[in-house]
Amino acid sequence: MTAAAPVAGSGEKLHDTYTVMTDAADGHWERTRAPDLGDYQLL
Amino acid sequence: MPLDPELRAMLERTAAAAPVPMHELPVDVARSGYKAGALASLGPDYQPVALARVSDRVVAGSVPVRIYQPEAGGPGVAGPRPIVAFAHGGGWVIGDLDTHDDTCRFLSQALSAVVVAVDYRRAPEHPYPAAIDDYWAAVQWTAQNAATLGADPGALALVGDSAGGHLAAAAALRARAAGGPAIAVQAMAYPVTDATMSTATDPHASYVTRSDGFGLSATSMAWFINCYLPQAADRALPDNAPLLVEDLSGLPPAVVATAEYDPLHDEGARYARRLGQAGVPVTWLAGGGLVHGFMRQHRESRAAARARQAFAGAISAVLAAQPAPEPAS
Numbered sequence A: 001m002t003a004a005a006p007v008a009g010s011g012e013k014l015h016d017t018y019t020v021m022t023d024a025a026d027g028h029w030e031r032t033r034a035p036d037l038g039d040y041q042l043l
Numbered sequence B: 001m002p003l004d005p006e007l008r009a010m011l012e013r014t015a016a017a018a019p020v021p022m023h024e025l026p027v028d029v030a031r032s033g034y035k036a037g038a039l040a041s042l043g044p045d046y047q048p049v050a051l052a053r054v055s056d057r058v059v060a061g062s063v064p065v066r067i068y069q070p071e072a073g074g075p076g077v078a079g080p081r082p083i084v085a086f087a088h089g090g091g092w093v094i095g096d097l098d099t100h101d102d103t104c105r106f107l108s109q110a111l112s113a114v115v116v117a118v119d120y121r122r123a124p125e126h127p128y129p130a131a132i133d134d135y136w137a138a139v140q141w142t143a144q145n146a147a148t149l150g151a152d153p154g155a156l157a158l159v160g161d162s163a164g165g166h167l168a169a170a171a172a173l174r175a176r177a178a179g180g181p182a183i184a185v186q187a188m189a190y191p192v193t194d195a196t197m198s199t200a201t202d203p204h205a206s207y208v209t210r211s212d213g214f215g216l217s218a219t220s221m222a223w224f225i226n227c228y229l230p231q232a233a234d235r236a237l238p239d240n241a242p243l244l245v246e247d248l249s250g251l252p253p254a255v256v257a258t259a260e261y262d263p264l265h266d267e268g269a270r271y272a273r274r275l276g277q278a279g280v281p282v283t284w285l286a287g288g289g290l291v292h293g294f295m296r297q298h299r300e301s302r303a304a305a306r307a308r309q310a311f312a313g314a315i316s317a318v319l320a321a322q323p324a325p326e327p328a329s
Helices: B005-017 B027-042 B101-111 B130-145 B164-178 B220-230 B232-235 B265-277 B302-320
Strands: A002-006 A013-015 A016-025 A029-032 B053-059 B062-068 B082-086 B114-118 B151-161 B186-189 B254-262 B282-289
Touching: A002 B130, A013 B114, A013 B265, A016 B265, A016 B302, B005 B282, B005 B302, B053 B130, B053 B164, B053 B265, B062 B101, B062 B130, B062 B254, B082 B130, B101 B114, B101 B151, B101 B302, B114 B130, B130 B151, B130 B164, B151 B302, B164 B186, B186 B302, B254 B265, B254 B302, B265 B282, B282 B302
Parallel strands: A016 B282, B082 B114, B082 B151, B151 B186, B186 B254, B254 B282
Antiparallel strands: A002 A013, A016 A029, B053 B062, B062 B114
């Protein structure tokens, strides 16, 4: 089992196998640190 | 982030060409309009991706499929290929093999994979569980026949977009419950994960904030659900609301892609998050500035094209991380 990290503002735990990727708009997508993105932060 | 300007222009063209909402049309008219729109979005100079072979057949007794065989070689292919059981979108109602032919050709080429696209029975003529039963039967057939198709049974991917993403998620749950077949990756683009539409009760949720004006509307989504799931009691079943399944542990690694301007954004993002909380390896592709359907908007938006490529890249990365198959003795 992998380590779990707290998610900002939620108290939830996410494992380090949870990866968020976003469009860098320069032709490729790249990883973003998961705890920096809440479910609704994009909205 | 702002709506991608190329997608904004696409939405304006679409609204002008098809001013009547889908849910106000007879089903056959909605289907023909959806197909015409899918083909028109590819443009007059569209040339399908050339593959070694594309053939239609019936499998598992009664399920029509279209099988895409990639050209020999391809990126990173040294042995048996991955194999994809693909479920098309279209709200379980209006999509078909032709509306997603380009998507399947793309996936076959990008993943160097055999793709088995499933022509499951559609609602409202065939309500739940027809679609998931057909897809599940085809998934089992695909696993059993992967080697015959020149593919690696250990590299089986369940892939779908929108309602097809919902079927992929549901089939992964069925495989877990049944103890097989082994699924290497489940990959869902802007999926339905909760047919109860429970997120719609949150005034800040995408079902409310993105309810209309970005292609798929919340009203059309409710119509699709009514067509496929006329019995309200069925909507909370694991087949239809994976998001509400209490224990998601032990599911296959997942790729979940969402679009920011989509009523389904939040249930896709929440499903990715819940899978991650359960210890399932997850790649969430957070599609800022995109709208529902970006897998089929690559000819109209460079951002959509990048997202489609990223979706395939994330699936490839999961497949590449799988343990190598035992050599044949």
